[in-house]
Amino acid sequence: MNIGVLGAGQLGRMLALAGYPLANRFTFLDTTGHPSAGIGEVMIDTDRKHLDAFLAKVALVTYEFEHLPVSLVQAIEEVKPVFPSSEAIRICQNRAEEKALFDRLGIPTPAYRLVEHADELEAAARELGCPVVAKSVTEGYDGKGQAVLRDPAEAAEAWRSINHPRLIVEAFVDFVREVSIIAVRGREGEVVFYPMAENLHVDGILRYSLAPMPDLDDEVQQTAEGYIRTLLDELDYVGVLTLELFQTRDGRLLANEMAPRVHNSGHWTMDGAVTSQFENHLRAIQGLPLGDTSARQPTCMVNVIGQEGDPAAILAIHDAHLHRYDKSERPGRKLGHVNLLAKSHGELLEKVHACAWLLPEAPEPRFSFEDEFRQGN
Numbered sequence: 107m108n109i110g111v112l113g114a115g116q117l118g119r120m121l122a123l124a125g126y127p128l129a130n131r132f133t134f135l136d137t138t139g140h141p142s143a144g145i146g147e148v149m150i151d152t153d154r155k156h157l158d159a160f161l162a163k164v165a166l167v168t169y170e171f172e173h174l175p176v177s178l179v180q181a182i183e184e185v186k187p188v189f190p191s192s193e194a195i196r197i198c199q200n201r202a203e204e205k206a207l208f209d210r211l212g213i214p215t216p217a218y219r220l221v222e223h224a225d226e227l228e229a230a231a232r233e234l235g236c237p238v239v240a241k242s243v244t245e246g247y248d249g250k251g252q253a254v255l256r257d258p259a260e261a262a263e264a265w266r267s268i269n270h271p272r273l274i275v276e277a278f279v280d281f282v283r284e285v286s287i288i289a290v291r292g293r294e295g296e297v298v299f300y301p302m303a304e305n306l307h308v309d310g311i312l313r314y315s316l317a318p319m320p321d322l323d324d325e326v327q328q329t330a331e332g333y334i335r336t337l338l339d340e341l342d343y344v345g346v347l348t349l350e351l352f353q354t355r356d357g358r359l360l361a362n363e364m365a366p367r368v369h370n371s372g373h374w375t376m377d378g379a380v381t382s383q384f385e386n387h388l389r390a391i392q393g394l395p396l397g398d399t400s401a402r403q404p405t406c407m408v409n410v411i412g413q414e415g416d417p418a419a420i421l422a423i424h425d426a427h428l429h430r431y432d433k434s435e436r437p438g439r440k441l442g443h444v445n446l447l448a449k450s451h452g453e454l455l456e457k458v459h460a461c462a463w464l465l466p467e468a469p470e471p472r473f474s475f476e477d478e479f480r481q482g483n
């Protein structure tokens with residue numbers, strides 16, 4: 107089966123790598139003029155003239171990038187099956203829609219307000235109590251289009267720096283850790299869940315994901331599964347969905363955002379789970395049985411950002427798996443990731459520190475459970 111993918115970055119590349127054993131072939135539609143998939147057939151369509159040719163080649167369409175015009179995805183849906191649907195894209199590309207859906211389904215979120223003027227931003231910061239995080243409702247990703255206000259008096263400056271007509275203002279969550287849950291829903295409505303991951307971000311960019319967490323209560327995993335299941339069922343979703351959450355000191359989960367696609371916080375599954383998120387996405391959209399999502403071993407994904415470091419030294423770490431995206435080095439650019447596996451979380455932490463040391467721009471890894479874990483061992 108030839109699968110059409112909207113977007114042609116590293117997520118598309120890894121989808122294709124997972125699809126070749128299933129005899130899938132891939133045609134990518136890139137609207138940016140800068141595809142990096144480096145695999146399959148890539149059609150560059152910056153002038154919107156090649157859509158018909160793309161659709162003629164593919165049996166069904168999926169995407170690796172959600173910031174696409176909804177009208178484009180709706181037009182494609184008239185011609186070929188699209189999984190997940192344009193409705194998932196419409197909601198996920200707008201933080202206001204996303205939060206409204208969370209509210210409607212009873213999924214807790216940080217307290218928030220929507221504002222359309224600097225004065226309203228100031229009033230919202232006062233009402234919610236500083237610090238607050240202001241985010242553009244659309245087009246933001248990897249921490250871009252955001253500002254933290256420590257005082258309502260900073261509203262005018264934050265408004266100018268974000269420079270967007272509509273913002274969402276959220277109470278700043280004093281979280282213990284950031285976590286995510288990835289689930290997969292098949293065409294018949296069957297759902298499987300991966301173990302949740304703890305995610306370390308620096309400046310809004312994911313640097314490390316670790317799963318399974320050594321200290322996660324089953325109850326918390328089940329709560330997250332309940333939340334993501336209601337989203338999947340509500341959207342009649344097919345494929346991989348990611349829900350990012352904050353875990354608070356009292357063990358509660360607050361939803362931050364969701365992504366209607368395979369996700370960086372699920373890259374650990376490529377080596378650390380029985381079936382990777384990429385393979386399971388492809389199985390789901392083709393109506394095939396979903397694969398086992400359990401973890402093989404404690405696993406940590408380390409993003410390679412900006413500079414490649416020394417790949418040979420990284421590979422010399424036992425049970426280290428390097429996934430390079432074949433991109434040129436540039437500050438802040440995601441160039442690859444390393445999956446580290448170990449028999450115990452103690453051993454895993456040692457490997458993560460050794461790996462971080464080999465990567466020139468990697469920040470210090472600090473997981474929420476480290477201190478407690480060291481004392482206990």
Ligand code: AMP
Nearest residue numbers: 216239248249276277278279307310363
């Ligand atoms: P986002 O683009 O919404 O995922 O935000 C990027 C990062 O900013 C998150 O991963 C958090 O580290 C931080 N952040 C976003 N919203 C909040 C919030 N309400 N409270 C605390 N930190 C936040």
